Amino acid sequence: MDDRTIGAAMLKALRKRRGLSLADAARALIAIARELGQPCNSLPTATGLQRSVARWEAASPTRPDARHQLLLAHLYGRTPGGAVALGMGSDFAALIDALAHLGESAAQLAELGAQLARTATDQGGGMLTLLSPSTRAGLAAALADPSHTDENLVAGLAAVVSDVNARVGSLPFVRLQLMLTPAVEACRQLIAGPVPEPLLARLRGVSVAAHTLAGRLAFETRDDVASQALYATATREAGLLPDPWRRATVHMSHALVTLYSTHGLTGARALGDAAVRDAQTGDSIVVRARAHALQAEIAARAGAGRQAQAALDLAWFDMERSHGGDPSSSSFTAGHLRGFEGVCELYVGDAQLAHDRFAASASVLVAPREQVQRAIVTTDQALARIRMGDPQSAAGLLHECVRAAATTGGRVPAIRLRRARQELRPWRQEHWVADLDDHLMDVLGA
Template identity: 80%
Template sequence: MDDRATGAAALKRLRQCRGLSLADTARALIAIAGRLGQPRISLPTVAGLQRSVARWESSRPTLPDARHQLLLAHLYGRTPAGDIALGAGSDFARLIDALAHLGEGARQLGELRSMLVRTATDQGGGLLALLSPSVQKGLATAMADPSLADEQLMAGLSTVVSDVNAQVGSVPFVRLQLLLAPALEACRWLTSGPVPQPLLPRLRSVSATAHTLAGRLAFETRDDVASRNLYTVATREAGLLPDPWRRATVHMSHALTTLYSTQGLDAARVLVDSAVRDARTGGSVVVRARAHALQAELAARAGEQRQAQAALELAWYDMERDGGGDPSETSFTAGHLRGFEGVCELYVGDPSLAHDRFAAAAGALVAPREQVQRAITTTDHALARIRMDEPQSAAGLLHECVLAAATTGGRVPAIRLRRARQALRPWRREDWVADLDDHLMDVLGS
């Protein structure tokens, strides 16, 4: 069976498992369109939509268009009992898999998933949205008696954490905290209980990742005390794992939040130096490259040109090594590293070179998960233009960043935006600066 036939068969199974006829499905989709406020006149009749459903499931299937995919997502994003279920093993996950087999691209499917996640949290029912029914049942059992935890539960919790992390840049941080909460609490409870010994490494791995992400989310929502406490737990959990690259990733995330929540560079540099030490003895060259890149940025911010250049050279050496089979799940790429090069040029080098590095980095950061980093890179790009005496074009770049900062609720893009705006003070009487101020006030309130 080819991919399209597999997708068509999967759609048909989904419908039949719900006990829906073709006509029932058409009526359900029309009802959903009404609830979403889509104009009734733009939908075909029940008979016409029924024919479309049949074509999606036929021996020569067609791919539902974006509008019908959204309606199907709302249909299968809830259980027959009406509960939201978007996690692994859910009907929604099966729908996404079917659409992928029918030829839909990963970007569209990611946007579809993000839309459903936002809808779930809009309606206040998103707390367990990413936990499949089987994982919910296993979690309830394990919370009552941790000795009954099993591998399926570990896999389910890991998937939830990965799913939440994948939504960074697409869903506001406050909503991601809501979605992460069940997995985070489960990790806390299970690591303090008598979980079967063979499961402990997997549990500690999930717990370290969950607490690191939670620390970042707490920082982004301006709860620095909670953020520090969460990173403390993440560091402890990662330190109990055999490969030190895991603790290096915690240190790096913690360093970045520390950089923007405390005065001076000293505290962040202590964490980055610890990350470099762990990464050098760890099994991930990708993590090692990222640690050296972050070390280079902090050296540049301190005005240490020679040290920054040396760290960058080490980062590129690691990045250009064969990364096949690298154990890290980090998304650090050459595009990200070009952004670090730009920061170093901005602080201790040539603004025009920084400008080119930032342009290349922003062009490479196109995935939804990379939009926060793209916004940060673009604000730095604007700073480079200011230092090149091109303030008006810099203001144009900053307009692009305002919406990205507002969409995610990201703290760092907002901080970088304010700093870039401060650099425009010599031109504060210009109309184009007033336009930027109006845009900042309208969207960010600052």
């Protein structure tokens, strides 16, 4: 059985699990189109749509187009009782899996998930969006008595954290906070209770990931007090796990927000050095490479060129080793490392080399999850162009960064944009700087 046949069978099974006939499914999709304000006169008749549903489930199936995918997403993105459910084990997750088998692109499927998540948070239902119905039921029982915590619940909470992390770049940070909150609070309460010993380490790992991501989201939404408290919890919990690389990931995330939320480099340098120490004794080569890259950036910002280069050399040494079986799920790649190289060249090297490194990094940061990082790298690329004597071209590049920063509401891209704009002060009378200022004001209010 090929992938398309599997996808068709999954769609059929999903419809039947809902107790829908072909005619029922067609009528439901037309009703959803009306609810969404879509022009129903552009949809086929109920009979015609019924034939379409049948073709999607046929032995030689056709794939629903983007419009019909959206209608299917709204149909299966809610439980029969009307609650939004997009997480692992939900009908929506089954729909996404079926569409993937039918050949739909990962980018389109990510956008479909983002659209449903926006709708859920628009309607105030984002708190439990990523918890599957079974996970919700298991969570309620475990919160009443943590000894009832089981493997399915821990896996469900881990999936929520992973799903929120995957949507960075697709949704505003404030919405991601809303979706992550149940997992953070659940981890906090369960770890404080009598969780079965065999599950405790796995639950603590989920808690570390949840609190680290929550610390980053709190920073991005400009709540530094909450961010510091969340990082403190993540650091403490990670210290109770056997492999130090987990604490290294907390230190790295904390170092980056410290770099942008405080004056001076002292705090960020201490956290970066701590990340390197933990990573060197941990089992993750990817985390070790990322820790050295961060250490290189902090050294470069302090003007320590030789230290920055030494750290970069170590990062490349680890990046070029085999990562098979690496315990970290980090997406840190050579493309990300090129961005760190660019920052080092920008501060203690050659602006032209920095520009080329940033361009190489931006060219491979194309996934939805990487759009925030791409905006940061592109802003730094514009800064390199200014220092190369090409400010007008830099201003043009910054327009792209404004759009990316506005999509997520991210704090770091906004900070980088303001710093790049400050470098354009000598040309503030030029019309192209005025155009950039208008764009910044219209979109970011800055």
